[in-house]
Amino acid sequence: MTELADAAAAKQAAFAEFQALQPQELCENHTIEEREALRGLLAAANENAVVLEAVKLVLDSTAARLQAILSAVADPGTYQRGGAATRHVMAARINAIA
Structure with a gap:
């Protein structure tokens, strides 16, 4: 996911950077067809x-939901009536990995 974001x-x-170029610099000595092709490319x-x-936002949201x-x-407290234990080693490991 990090690679996709990068x-x-x-x-x-x-x-x-490409958009910052002046239109004259992009279109000097080019035919109308080439200019149209450039517009299509842009x-x-x-x-x-x-x-x-959009894909990055969906993946980030999915990762956050999966981590939760x-x-x-x-969390040991989820399935134990006595409440959560004082140490959540497995949950901490999952958070560190995710």
Whole structure:
């Protein structure tokens, strides 16, 4: 998941740098067809960045829910009437791993 977030951040940074170029620099000595192709490429890149961000948000949300569920399952107080033990070693390990 971290790799996906890093890839999304790198693509967004590269796209922002590309967008910062002046239109004249991008379109000098290019035909109308090439300019249209560039517009299409920019639109596709922007759509990809939006999709990657949405995927990242869903994965982050899923990871948080999974961590909460696993922590609840690992909590000895969940299934014992006497309440939680003073040490939650398994829950702490799950939190550290997740």
